[in-house]
Amino acid sequence: MNIVVVNGSPRANGRTRFLAKQIADSNNFTNLDLAFEQVPLYNGEAEQKEIEAVKAIRELLVKADGIVICTPEYNNAMSGALKNLVELLGSEPFKKKPISLLAVAGGGKGGINALNSMRTVIRGVYGNALPKQLVLDPVDFENDTVVKPEAFAKVAEVIDELKEYVQKEILYKEYIESNSVSK
Template sequence: MNVLVLSGGPRKHGRSAIAAKCIAENHKTDLIDLSQFALPLFTGEESQPADSQVKKLKEAAEKADGFVLLSPEYHGGISGALKNALDFLNSGYFAQKPVALVSVAGGGKGGINTLNQMRTIMRALYANTIAKQLVLDPHCFDMEAKALHAEPAGLVNELMDELALYLEISKQIRKL
């Protein structure tokens, strides 16, 4: 199964990028890290689909059987980088595909608003967002090693196990 991890953190060395890289490496998924992916600002103009980065995003989303979306919580919501990327993708990329959600919070503010906003956007794109979701606070990270500590890494594994279950169910349903 093909899973695309879409990291919505705009900081090249931020916690979202660290978490996304850990997920991609440990679970053998594809990764688009928006901190290193130069998407233009979505305007809806007819020329935008010809942009090479937009094409790469759409190709990766097209071949994905499921997604993991990560975003830091900025001012009570998802990052502009993630929202911009999602604006380039319509429901054809997400319809009936399982999606896991991860919020990378700044500590003390929770991250739940980001999860709720991602869930709302995925519902609008007809995705099947899984029930399990995850908030990673600063204490979850070993910034020197650019890794997750053991306990949060275990929570990520549980999230990915649930996503794998939904991917298998989705595969079985498509066979019908």
């Protein structure tokens, strides 16, 4: 099962970044970290598709069976870094793919706006944003770097749903291939 976890926080010490890393490490998933990727601001020019970082990210996500997207809530929405990435990549890496959404907020009852904006954007690139979702607050972290066990148990429920959908997709593709049925 090839699952990529995207950190959508541009901050090297962002809580979202630590959440994404913890999910990737504890599940043996690949971590795509926007705090360190050198991606340009989308400008619509064809040359941007040939930039090594953009090509590598596209390839990584296209090959993934499923994606976990972790976004910070910034100004009542998903991060600009994540939205920029979607604009750079277009729908190819997301289309028909099971995608889990998690948000990290500032603790003032935020987070749902980030999830809703991300759900709308993922729908716009034909991704299959799954029903379970979760907001984490600063209180859910130890030293702002490690998700506490009680909170991480809730994260695991979101990830379990993704694994279930990915497994179904894999079985479906195997069935189609073994029976030479066209989709």
